[in-house]
Amino acid sequence: MSAAQIDEADEVEGVDAFRQRARAFVRDNLRRIEPGEVVGILRNDMTDEEELAEVEHDRKLQRMFFDAGLAGICVPREYGGQGLTPAHQRALNEELLGYEFAARMQSPTMSPCLAVLLDFGTEEQKRTHIPRILTGEEIWMQFLSEPSGGSDVAAALTTAVRDGDEWVLNGSKVWTTGAWWSDWALCLARTNWDVPKHRGLTVFILPLRREGVEVQRIALLNGFRDFCQEFLTDVRVPDTDRIGEVDDGWTVGTRWMFHERMLYNSPYVTAPPGQGHAGVGTRTILLAAREAGHLDDPQVRDLVGEARVLQLVGDALQERIKDGMTSGALSDQAAAIGRLYTGLAQARTTAIAYEVSGADGVVWGDDDGPLVDVGTDYLMRQISCIGGGTTEMARNVVSERVLGMPRERTLDRDVPFRDVPRSAS
Amino acid sequence: MSAAQIDEADEVEGVDAFRQRARAFVRDNLRRIEPGEVVGILRNDMTDEEELAEVEHDRKLQRMFFDAGLAGICVPREYGGQGLTPAHQRALNEELLGYEFAARMQSPTMSPCLAVLLDFGTEEQKRTHIPRILTGEEIWMQFLSEPSGGSDVAAALTTAVRDGDEWVLNGSKVWTTGAWWSDWALCLARTNWDVPKHRGLTVFILPLRREGVEVQRIALLNGFRDFCQEFLTDVRVPDTDRIGEVDDGWTVGTRWMFHERMLYNSPYVTAPPGQGHAGVGTRTILLAAREAGHLDDPQVRDLVGEARVLQLVGDALQERIKDGMTSGALSDQAAAIGRLYTGLAQARTTAIAYEVSGADGVVWGDDDGPLVDVGTDYLMRQISCIGGGTTEMARNVVSERVLGMPRERTLDRDVPFRDVPRSAS
Amino acid sequence: MQFDMSSDQEFFRETTARFLSDRVPVAELRRLSEGGAGYDDDYWRQGAELGWTSLLVDEAHGGGSISGDGLADLALVAFEVGRHAAPGPLVSANVVASALGSAGGDAHAEVLAGLLDGSALATWASTERRPHDRLGDVALTVRADGDELVLDGVKRPVESADRAGHLLVTGRTGDGLTQVLVPTDAPGVSVRPLRGVDLTRRFAEVRFDAVRVPASAAVGEVGGAAEQVERQLQLALVLACCESVGALQSGFDMTVEYASDRYSFGRPLSSYQALKHRFADMKTWLEASHAITDAAVAAVSARSPQAAELASVAKAYVGDRGDELLHECVQLHGGIGVTFEHDIHLFLRRQTLNRTLHGTPAEHRQRVATFVERGATHEEDAA
Amino acid sequence: MQFDMSSDQEFFRETTARFLSDRVPVAELRRLSEGGAGYDDDYWRQGAELGWTSLLVDEAHGGGSISGDGLADLALVAFEVGRHAAPGPLVSANVVASALGSAGGDAHAEVLAGLLDGSALATWASTERRPHDRLGDVALTVRADGDELVLDGVKRPVESADRAGHLLVTGRTGDGLTQVLVPTDAPGVSVRPLRGVDLTRRFAEVRFDAVRVPASAAVGEVGGAAEQVERQLQLALVLACCESVGALQSGFDMTVEYASDRYSFGRPLSSYQALKHRFADMKTWLEASHAITDAAVAAVSARSPQAAELASVAKAYVGDRGDELLHECVQLHGGIGVTFEHDIHLFLRRQTLNRTLHGTPAEHRQRVATFVERGATHEEDAA
Secondary structure, three states: OOHHHHHHHHHHOOHHHHHHHHHHHHHHHOOEOOOOOOOOOOOOOOOHHHHHHHHHHHHHHHHHHHHOOOOOOOOOHHHOOOOOOHHHHHHHHHHOOOEOOOHHHHHHHHHHHHHHHHHHOOHHHHHHHHHHHHOOOOOEEEEOOOOOOOOOHHHOOOEEEEEOOEEEEEEEEEEEEOHHHOOEEEEEEEOOOOOOHHHOEEEEEEEOOOOOEEEEEOOEOOOOOOEEEEEEEEEEEEHHHEEOOOOEHHHHHHHHHHHHHHHHHOOOOOOOOOOOOOOOOHHHHHHHHHHHOOOOOHHHHHHHHHHHHHHHHHHHHHHHHHHHHHHOOOOHHHHHHHHHHHHHHHHHHHHHHHHHOHHHHOEEOOOOHHHOOHHHHHHOOOHHHHOOOOHHHHHHHHHHHHOOOOOOOOOOOOOOHHHOOOOOO | OOHHHHHHHHHHOOHHHHHHHHHHHHHHHOOEOOOOOOOOOOOOOOOHHHHHHHHHHHHHHHHHHHHOOOOOOOOOHHHOOOOOOHHHHHHHHHHOOOEOOOHHHHHHHHHHHHHHHHHHOOHHHHHHHHHHHHOOOOOEEEEOOOOOOOOOHHHOOOEEEEEOOEEEEEEEEEEEEOHHHOOEEEEEEEOOOOOOHHHOEEEEEEEOOOOOEEEEEOOEOOOOOOEEEEEEEEEEEEHHHEEOOOOEHHHHHHHHHHHHHHHHHOOOOOOOOOOOOOOOOHHHHHHHHHHHOOOOOHHHHHHHHHHHHHHHHHHHHHHHHHHHHHHOOOOHHHHHHHHHHHHHHHHHHHHHHHHHOHHHHOEEOOOOHHHOOHHHHHHOOOHHHHOOOOHHHHHHHHHHHHOOOOOOOOOOOOOOHHHOOOOOO | OOOOOOHHHHHHHHHHHHHHHHHOOHHHHHHHHHHOOOOOHHHHHHHHHHOOOOOOOOHHHOOOOOOOOHHHHHHHHHHHHHHOOOOOOHHHHHHHHHHHHHHOOHHHHHHHHHHHHOOOOEEEEOOEOOOOOOOOOOOOEEEEEOOEEEEEEEEEEEEOHHHOOEEEEEEEEOOEEEEEEEEOOOOOEEEEEOEEOOOOOOEEEEEEEEEEEEHHHEOOOOOOOHHHHHHHHHHHHHHHHHHHHHHHHHHHHHHHHHHHHOEEOOEEHHHOHHHHHHHHHHHHHHHHHHHHHHHHHHHHHOOOOOHHHHHHHHHHHHHHHHHHHHHHHHHHHHHHHHEOOOOHHHHHHHHHHHHHOOOOHHHHHHHHHHHHHHHHHHHHHHO | OOOOOOHHHHHHHHHHHHHHHHHOOHHHHHHHHHHOOOOOHHHHHHHHHHOOOOOOOOHHHOOOOOOOOHHHHHHHHHHHHHHOOOOOOHHHHHHHHHHHHHHOOHHHHHHHHHHHHOOOOEEEEOOEOOOOOOOOOOOOEEEEEOOEEEEEEEEEEEEOOOOOOEEEEEEEEOOEEEEEEEEOOOOOEEEEEOEEOOOOOOEEEEEEEEEEEEHHHEOOOOOOOHHHHHHHHHHHHHHHHHHHHHHHHHHHHHHHHHHHHOEEOOEEHHHOHHHHHHHHHHHHHHHHHHHHHHHHHHHHHOOOOOHHHHHHHHHHHHHHHHHHHHHHHHHHHHHHHHEOOOOHHHHHHHHHHHHHOOOOHHHHHHHHHHHHHHHHHHHHHHO
């Protein structure tokens, strides 16, 4: 943060004073949580009822943050935020370490959705939705990926056709986490098929419980059912719910994806540091190795050591990338380096947990403690290299945008989108 | 081999009878060699004088094979060969196991050079050179790679310009093994710059000790100096030493490279089975681990086991590929699968030797037995993935020719070769 | 899978493949996974009628092969079972059939007959619960007490223990190994079901608390079964590899097809060189897995001196590369590759299971290192 | 290398870089490799004048830093030395300077002064000959005998032992560790040169046969030097990592440039996606190597409780990925990459050496596992 920014922040509320206020709120109002990491990969450990109760609890927490003047730290005051700086957000996040927080309100609601609204929303859109988001009334989804599209999000087939003051949307979106209990969505749709793909897109917002929106839950191979697919059938959206210009959706989309890549580094996200570390970690591995009875085996110890190396190097790398991007020594595109590292490191760490578990990594009993479901996590191993943009896309970004190597040839650049070759299925 | 071929072979000399004859020759005339593998990677363990003596010895051995009716097993009788079948060659090779053989006469002299002469040479060329090859008088080189070209051998810049009944060659070739003690070369040259690259090439033969041919030895990082680079300056080659049609050199070249890929599976090569196993092997690793004093360490044992796995799987894979290509179940291009496997397996095996050597893998004394130069071998590790066509080229072949995936885009297909973008250097 | 099948073998393989496609298509596998049973008795009996459990048993004992090389024939079945991710305790049933056929004598003829016609099941209780779960570690004791044998210990995982009438139990008697055929309903035997990665294959932990059986329950010599146990291990290893190679083949084929059908940025995935090169690596792993598995099957069938080493080499290689291959297949599918709806996980599950049963790749590399050391010592002794 | 250098640090780094470019360009490295000496005395003295050996020593003892954080400053030197594959026993000389500066007292002031001005060399004799070559294994004994200390054992590899006047020897006294500063010409000391992978760095095996030195030769407490030895190890680890990261940076930059200059099939190599993706991986390893090395330098400098773990993590990661990175660079160069004429092997050699000195990645992973276990035990004790 530059000196100028600090001065400005001081005029409002000093970071130290803010931190004291945040700390008092956190200690007085939030439940302490157990140390240690999230166990396993997207395990299905709640009933639907329990999950809905958690969602309600998160909304309540969000409201508490709002009432305490701790919601929307970097959001302008006119939209219900605090008008403070990223340094304040960081202080709040640090104070949250070890405490519960409104986890389901953060991604994608605060970033990218709220961030995109701030960047491109009309005054009315901002005044309508941002306060509701900050008070926990609205949880948002991003309608970005499509079943046909994979990494190529600009190849959206979901179509919006103008009908007077309204648009009629048809198509399908996928990989929305928790759409079945969410409220609104930011949606990328095709409004023009006769121009190259990036030039025929428009962004809309719509409520999930509108007629024509069908939300279907997707079962992952491990039984996890929080990802959803949506089917849009003649969904009517008023033109006032359009974000940005018609056919200029890729301008919005580029920024949208920037905010998405920021993840827990976004200044709009309120979460304790280290939230990137979902999945299997060193501690899980140590416990599994100990339970399996082979912690004295040098090969097992090698694997435990490797997992720890991956973790600490990952922490240092993320710190370096953040510093480098802040100081300008690294381009914004360098975030892809961190994404690539993390994807591979998490997949490897999951494999290590399975390896140290020996035979119990593939067959286990309910009473096997840390060995339970390690095998199922392993089957899910690649999710860290797929979710949030594949590692292949990250490699493209690193080589082309960071190292400046020639771009891949695309066959869809100067062709009307309707003529672009598409998947058979 | 088909039944028909066997019948034909029986009319000539039965494989069993031939084997008996070969066995007698081998036992009576050849020196037994120590079991075990070649140690290290291209180590510089001979003086030039010693090496020249070895070359002379190999020529003498070749002559002995010839005199015994055991040279050119699959070469027609009219050119001094035996007119027998690959099955006979295989029997001879098997009988050679554990004995010396004319190692420096085989590759590239017998294959690809002699093989290309047989396929495309004029009657006179064949009658002149093939007998001299089979009697050990001529050792041949392939002038194929160029400093500028890398994997793209058809991008030859060496130029041949017609001058009456002669051609004048200028350019440079590289990566010839032992050109400094060899006699003749098969040379790919560009005869037309105004057509796309594959259509302007012509193949010639020339003696290495002709005026204008300068052979320079290349020092590898480990001091090995058997690879050479040749500089051709106004070298005059009579048109009668042209192989194939003018500008049709790629027809020759394609077949040339097919023969090159056959390596020790070529029916023209006389060598005991297992000659593919140059470099570091399981035995070296075991001895190094034992000398280093850590053979009881489970991690070291894991590495020893891994090396052995790579070796035995490699043997099985080569067998499968040979069987599959023979039966037609696999295409000829499947040889690239074996090449890819072997390159990676050898590089990994070399790394394993270095790993089991501990600190002595990087610093050693002259009296450290199997630990000496393990570190230098490690520095040379990638040579198994570079020499004889890179593993990257092999991956292209496997994906495009074996799996039938779309070919890489080339920017040099339909463009006159002189307009093709080239390396800066 | 080998290239040089006889026409009888090819017919046999096709019959098995057709049967599996009809009886256990992927939708059926998903159904079987939910019920808990894993497979229907009827399915297994029909498989046995096709010869699935007879191939390692002499004709004199009611078995018989297609080609004269029963293990080569069975390898084809195992490959197809893997290729369809099909249910059934194929490996453990055949291990027991082989043991009873060669060392079982008349005492166990009835159990063998049931195995051969598929009317009853017997399975192998070989590996043990942690900390005795490492390859070759046998802690269960078999003690002679008058005319009886007394078993104490815990076996895990034991395949299909819940539906097997008998268990072939490998135990320790002093320094030697002993094998005993124990009825699952014998007093002192308790079976506790476990969960696992495969959709249709079921495993249990089996406790033996002072289980008493007559001395005639022994299969082979008391304290002298080490060689037989090694033979059974080799059979289990190579058959598991055959299944795995089948699973790899399916996963790979499915992914090659996907990559050519799926377009991204106007080009099929299979036109991206970074992916093409990974497919080339996968193809290499796949062909190498076929190759080493075939080599190990042939060596085990011929009881060659290299059989033990090749079986472990195959297990180590296929276990290791196979996992990577199928995870690459998942990766190349993207998000859909981790959904329950997509088929790829069926094959990943089968591979994952087989990789670990009867020794992980790491354990087999330790075993291979011992063979290497022994080989070198022999060479030196001979010199 | 960190992003947030002060302008003084940046100037210092540039001065060092310019000096290295002038004095030891690659042609000079090739010349130095042949003579056997590895570097000229003059070169080393000038380096010392630039501050190379002073940064870890207090001003009170004749040293001094640029920024107040001497290790951070020295890290910049080490990075540049690696980036130029430059000669000189930078790591071992600084380890000894640091030890003498903090625990040497007046007895060793003269040796320290020589080190600081580059007129004399002292080096660290720490690791031992196989089978005691594993990280932390100290078999050399230091026995008190009246007013003398008696040393017996073998140290290997010892850097620049042939030109060092003194050796800081780490030995064992009962259960404790002892450090002694021994003149290389003391009776009973024998130095045998070794060969190695680096072109300019020289190592020897040093034997101590009943070597007697006065008790005042001890550096720190007899039998109580464990903490000091651990500190020295940490310094050696992080400085070696800085050198390696410099070498990786050079190798990587060179290869990126090559890939854009070199055309194949009418396209630059850098336009091939399979290669681009490998460059992306290499870039990730490189940035991660920078990051963990900087983190370890900062922790060691601050004597943070995590210093030991981070130093080992850095050594394990940079050692492992660094080797792969530079071999990838060789591979992408093709045949020319394995010639003596090409520069890439200079950097590969430096990385290869540093990877293994003071513990291989595997040995450091074992050490890290111990920290993990201890950390978990603390947590549980605290709970």
